[in-house]
Amino acid sequence: MSTPRRVRADARRNSDALLEAATEVFATAGVDAPVRDVAARAGVGVGTVYRHYPKRSDLVAAVFRHQVDACADAAPVLAASHPPAEALDRWLARFVEFLATKRGLAAALHSGDPAFDALPAYFDARFRPALTSLLEAAVAAGEVRDDVPAVDLLHAVAHLCLPAEGVLPDHARRMTGLLVDGLRL
Amino acid sequence: MSTPRRVRADARRNSDALLEAATEVFATAGVDAPVRDVAARAGVGVGTVYRHYPKRSDLVAAVFRHQVDACADAAPVLAASHPPAEALDRWLARFVEFLATKRGLAAALHSGDPAFDALPAYFDARFRPALTSLLEAAVAAGEVRDDVPAVDLLHAVAHLCLPAEGVLPDHARRMTGLLVDGLRL
DNA sequence: ACGGTTCCGGAAGCACGTTCCGCTTCCGCG
């Protein structure tokens, strides 16, 4: 059932290089940047991109998952190196930063491309546990109220940060600040 | 200062045919349908499309405005032919129907294309007065509460109908039904 | 070192938006 055949070293190297290159290119030129640009940045041909990510959207999804992982993984690290309330603060700031790079991705999510179908679930699967443990620690330390479930907080912040129409620049930071203050006991 | 030169008859005919063709094509194939398809449906060449609508997005915006007009214009007609509360009901159903064809348009609105910049204002300029007069009539007849401004109702319904993630099929109709029940006295 | 397998590169194919320009159609005027 498992995959007995090993992955060739150069293939793995290229795969990683592509993910990194795509992250950089998408960050500077937006998710609509041409595939050729990503290939060039990674120092490979476009054929190689399509070998590893059959569709453009697969590449976008992979970058997204990678960034979700990076952000979620920051939670235990912060929890281990800061007191509960500060860890929570810092992680939420990190989360807002994560969301800030997602302009245009909300649109992609609703584009109907099947490559994006699993992303919302992944988002929840990684972020909910991460935030839950931070919240529980802060609650246990008596530093924040205990009646705000992680999901609600995640969605509230996400909606604040991926806003609709005429939106002020750092509306996101201000509103999130309010939320966090509201958490404090 | 005005335009003394008349519009040629065939030009106007083509312009109208294009709007109608685009409405049909966008409705069946989505707003991402190729311009060539619209041209074919209207029985003209692509050059003619671009003569009347310099950018693809101008065509999309024109269709949108046209549909907004059709929906908003239905309000006074319904008001004249039904008792206030029923007119309100029917118009909201009509509004939900209007929104139902707008999948993918929310994404377009945030695409940054200048052709769409004026659409939110147009939306408000046409729908707010339409709904306001329906509401006022129903309030005057003592059939609905008077503390719900038209804007709030419009936005609430719109948000219910252009939903985010895993959405049930007729979530829209159910939630709107709830709202309307809430209005009743 | 060898051979099969896996992977790579980038040119070619395709789909779409948009432009361009020679030809057609309209219509005001004589």
Next chain:
DNA sequence: CGCGGAAGCGGAACGTGCTTCCGGAACCGT
């Protein structure tokens, strides 16, 4: 009525971007 020029039309051609294809290079177990 019919003429002439302006207004409008069609669709081939171009630019850009995604995706496919395949000859050959790189890898790795023996």
